[in-house]
Amino acid sequence: MLILGIETSCDETGIALYDDKKGLVGHILNSQVALHAEYGGVVPELASRDHIRLIMPLIDTLLKKHHTTIDAVDAIAYTAGPGLAGALLVGSTVAESLACSLEIPAIPIHHLEGHLLAPMLEEEKPNFPFLALLVSGGHSQIIHVKKIGVYEIIGDTLDDAAGEAFDKTAQLLGLSYPGGAELSRLAMQGKPRFELPRPLINTPDFDFSFSGLKTAVLTLVKKQHELDDQTRADIAFAFQEAITDVLVKKTIAAMNHINIDQLIISGGVGANKQLRDKFKLASELHKFDLFFPSLEFCTDNGAMIALAGALRYNLSINKKDYHYQVKPRWRLTEI
Ligand code: KG4
Ligand code: ZN
Numbered sequence: 400m401l402i403l404g405i406e407t408s409c410d411e412t413g414i415a416l417y418d419d420k421k422g423l424v425g426h427i428l429n430s431q432v433a434l435h436a437e438y439g440g441v442v443p444e445l446a447s448r449d450h451i452r453l454i455m456p457l458i459d460t461l462l463k464k465h466h467t468t469i470d471a472v473d474a475i476a477y478t479a480g481p482g483l484a485g486a487l488l489v490g491s492t493v494a495e496s497l498a499c500s501l502e503i504p505a506i507p508i509h510h511l512e513g514h515l516l517a518p519m520l521e522e523e524k525p526n527f528p529f530l531a532l533l534v535s536g537g538h539s540q541i542i543h544v545k546k547i548g549v550y551e552i553i554g555d556t557l558d559d560a561a562g563e564a565f566d567k568t569a570q571l572l573g574l575s576y577p578g579g580a581e582l583s584r585l586a587m588q589g590k591p592r593f594e595l596p597r598p599l600i601n602t603p604d605f606d607f608s609f610s611g612l613k614t615a616v617l618t619l620v621k622k623q624h625e626l627d628d629q630t631r632a633d634i635a636f637a638f639q640e641a642i643t644d645v646l647v648k649k650t651i652a653a654m655n656h657i658n659i660d661q662l663i664i665s666g667g668v669g670a671n672k673q674l675r676d677k678f679k680l681a682s683e684l685h686k687f688d689l690f691f692p693s694l695e696f697c698t699d700n701g702a703m704i705a706l707a708g709a710l711r712y713n714l715s716i717n718k719k720d721y722h723y724q725v726k727p728r729w730r731l732t733e734i
Contacts, residue, residue, distance in 0.1 A: 400713075402472070402476055403494075403705065404704040405476070407490030408482025408486060408487055408490075408510045410434075411429065411699040413704070431446060432577065447485035473503055478508055478513065480509065480726030483727065509707075510704075511731045514533055515531050517700075518663045525661045530553075531663045534666045535666030538666065540556070554607065558609060571617055573626075583639060586635040589632035591640075598611045619634055646674060654687060661688045
C-alpha cells in the first residue's frame with residue numbers, strides 16, 4: 400500500500416511517499432526559514448501562503464522523481480493538528496480534496512504522533528512500549544508510548560519549550576531565527592567559563608521549566624561590557640550545557656520510574672549534537688537502548704506523517720468517519 404504524507408503544520412511543507420511493505424520511498428521538503436527570518440519568528444499568514452504556493456508542485460515533483468502517479472496512491476495522511484490553523488488548512492484541504500477525487504481514504508494525523516513514530520523510519524526500530532523525549536519548538540514532553548495511539552504524558556514543560564528556549568537564547572546572542580542549530584554551532588567554539596542554573600533538575604516530578612534559564616542568559620548578557628564573539632560562544636556553551644543536563648537527567652529519572660529500557664529522542668532539538676552525545680553516554684552507563692531519528696526526520700517532515708498514516712491505516716484506526724476538520728490545539732491524549 401502506498402501512502403502520500405503531507406505536513407504543513409508550521410513553516411515546513413513536507414511531502415512523502417511511504418510503502419507499508421518496502422518503507423519510505425522518498426520525501427521532499429521546503430523550509431520557510433528564510434521567509435520568516437527577518438520577522439524573528441513564524442508569520443502565520445506568510446506560512447499559509449507559501450504552503451499554498453508549493454504544496455501541489457512538491458507533490459508533483461516527488462511523484463515524478465519516483466516514476467509514479469497520483470493514481471498509484473492508496474491513502475493520503477496529513478497533519479490535522481496541532482499547529483497554525485491556516486497552515487493546517489492548506490494541507491488538510493489538499494489531502495481531503497485529492498482523497499475525495501481519487502476515492503481513497505484521507506487519514507488525519509497528530510503532528511506529535513508523527514514525531515513519536517519518526518524513529519521507526521530507521522533500520523533499527525524500537526519496540527513498543529518505549530519512552531520518548533519529545534523536544535521541539537512548541538513541546539518538551541516525556542511520553543510513555545505504550546502502542547500506536549496510546550500515549551501517556553509523564554512530564555511536560557511548565558513554560559517555554561526546549562526549542563523555544565534555544566531560539567530565544569539564540570536571539571539574545573544575535574543569531575537569526577530559529578537559532579537552535581546556529582546556537583549549537585556557536586557553542587562548539589565556547590569554553591566552560593559561565594555557570595547557568597539547571598531549573599527543576601532535582602525535583603521528583605518529570606516536568607521542565609526553561610523560562611528562568613532564558614532570564615539568566617539575559618542577565619548574563621547584560622552584565623557583559625562587550626559581547627565579543629568568544630563571550631557569545633561561551634554563553635552559548637553554558638546555555639547548552641545547562642539545558643541538556645536537565646533534559647538528560649529528568650528523562651533518565653523517568654525511565655527508572657516506569658522501569659523501561661528503550662528511549663527515543665525526537666523533535667527538532669533532538670538534532671542537537673550535545674544532547675545526542677550526552678544521551679549516548681547515559682545509555683552506556685545505564686544500559687538502555689537509545690534510538691534517534693536521522694537528522695532530517697528530527698525536524699518537521701512529511702515522512703513521519705506518511706509513516707504514522709500507514710501504521711494507523713493498517714491497524715484500522717481512523718478508518719471510519721473521515722470528517723474534514725483541523726485542530727490547532729489538539730492534545731496528544733485526545734487522539
Ligand atoms: O520539531 P521542529 O522542527 O518543529 C516543531 O514542531 O516545533 O522543531 C524546531 C525546533 C526549533 O526551536 C529549532 O531551533 C530547534 O528545533 N532545533 C535545534 C537544533 N535543530 C533544530 N535546537 C538545538 N540544536 C539543534 N541542532
Ligand atoms: Zn514538529
